[in-house]
Amino acid sequence: MTSRVLFVSPAMSVALRQARFDDGGSIDDAGAARARSVAGSLPSAVRVLMSSGVRCRETAAALGLDAVPVPELAGLDVGRWRGRTLEEVGAAEPEAVGRWLTDPGCAPHGGESVRDLCARVGRWLVDAQGLEGRTLAVVEPEVVRAAVVDALGMPASLFWRLDVPPLSLTELSGRAGRWNLRLGRPPGALEAE
Template sequence: MTATSLRLVAHGHTAALRRARFGGPDDSLDEGGLRAALAQAHAGSDRRGHLGVNDTCVSSPAAAATQTADALGLLPSIEAALADCDYGDWTGRSLEEIAGTHPQALHDWMSIPNSAPHGGESVAALLDRVGSWLDEQHRAGGRVIAVTHPLVIRVAVVHALGLPMATYRQLDVEPLAIVRLTSQGTRWQLRLGAPQAG
């Protein structure tokens, strides 16, 4: 059996996250997000193996994810499968704005996983993309750190644990959260607890 340890790290705060806007690939960490990532890296340096310096590291191509990886002292390769959802015409717009101008479209997107009224990517398509990547990691084994987006992590957990798709709406992933999935070759397990060495 092939053992796999996967740590999914949510990127730090961006202006879009703080203002409940649909983000885009060019969104950068804001000042507070960068400070928090640097502080987490410093705290991790006091706990050997906090993020595993010898692990393979990959990142979403988005600026916020690569900046977070850099602040944490990681050297990732870019993995397109970890990109955030493509929000199409809603990119850069706030939830409040969309609710005011297109309430039915927003309702459909939030309640029907295969809906994409913005012309971008549906949550179902995102889950398929991320799920395929997760399945590859499961087959390959090894230790991997992946810096990505909160929604990507939410659908990754849904796929890994075989939860109903609608469950993603009940999961909340904070900036810089670390979600650990492990497998001994049979199925994924969600591991919760304090960071440990190794």
């Protein structure tokens, strides 16, 4: 049995434009319009899931999806840095930001480390590999990164080297404990599957 997980990253938001740690803000008007414009291009799925954050909920709604939030697919908990820009945090805590960006086990913000996020998403992938059919999941970019890192057995130190643009698609297909990666398809370019 082959399982497929198609990850959709959320639409653009003001926080993303400002390089701000997720602050629970909404997607912006342009992001919502872009999501609505590609709503019919996503392939059908047996199950539709999402991160519980506002951006993912609003993106799923704009895509016309009735998605169910899954705690294991929540975005990275950045603790006390939530809502602040990377520039603000870098100015106030340069050593902490430096450690955080280079040591995946570090969580100077009091939240979750990148390594812990990768492990959490990896546990979810183990369960997902036993599911028949396609799973569509609207998730934060860091969840996509964590899934790719875990699925391909990459070191967590490569997490920040993966770019996940808004409304991009990343697909994992797997069986027998092995995942394959298909990435970089914009929603409007999907072929009928």
